[in-house]
Amino acid sequence: MMELEQVRVRFVRQDGKELAADETDWGLTAIDGAAAPQYQVYTSDQARGDGSFVTGRRVAARDLEFSAAVMDAGSNAVLRKAALSFFRPGVEYRIYLTYLGTTRWITGELTAFKAPSGPVGEAQTFSVYFLCAKPFWQSVDDFGQDIAAITPCWGWPYMDHPIFGVRAAVANFAREVVFDYDGDVPSYFKATITCDGPVTNPRLTGGEGYVRILTGMQQGDVLTIDFEAARVQMNGENILAKVDRASSFSAMKMGPGENRVSFSADVGENGMHVVLYYNKQYLGV
Secondary structure (H helix, E strand, O other), rough: OOOOOOOEEEEEEEEOOOOOOOOOOEEEHHHHOOOOOOOOEEEEEEEOOOOEEEEEEEEOOOOEEEEEOOOHHHHHHHHHHHHHHHHOOOEEEEEEEEEEOOOEEEEEEEEEEEOOOOOOOOOOEEEEEEEEEOOOEEEOOOOOHHHHOOOOOOOOOEEOOOOOEEEEEEOOOOEEEEEEOOOEEEEEEEEEEOOOOEEEEEEEEOOEEEEEEEEOOOOOOOEEEEOOOOOOEOOOOEEEEHEEEOHHHHHHEEEEEEEEEEEEEEEEEEEEEEEEEEEOEOOOO
């Protein structure tokens, strides 16, 4: 078995059910695929001369494998039955892996599950396999806080949230924040803008571009923007058609190092309360 304080995994099925290999019922015996994913580089031969030139590059989907064994063979029947029932095809799992004191999570689709029928007196085992279409590990944070409760401050304080990731809040008078992103690969924001009064054409600026929504907002209106999915809603209604055509959702991607994000509006920017959500993304655990 692997040492408890160093290595453990928790599988959370999309219906909220959980199974852990943390040396309570099950102990991990092997992990494969948790380090760097596969990188793919595409080339084309030079028409003249030697070699080739790079035409594209990407990070491939990630394959993950975990193997575990029952800690107490006296619990073989109960634990084997529970594992057989827990791992189901066609279901997404969120996988939390702790390795050498670092915990991160990733979402995967079950591709295979094996539970050999070994001698009944020996510890039962299983191996489970996942395909992670999005190959990057996400930051895991163990606390959250109601951003609305934050008192005025000089910038956008940020904190961790177990679902949304890091949350950055904006005091009404602080219109720009500069902060360091220490993830390995870029990550997109999600933003929520709540109005304390009339606002016209709110705008968020990041990197070398911006996203501007051509709409009027009143007190209590809530605007949500998912920059990765290019989705914009106000009070739950899709208003993507109201996005300024010069907007760039990809500009709201944070890269490793220093990042600047600001907000403004044609009218009423003092009435905007902005909250940003993001998860730091990593190549491995």
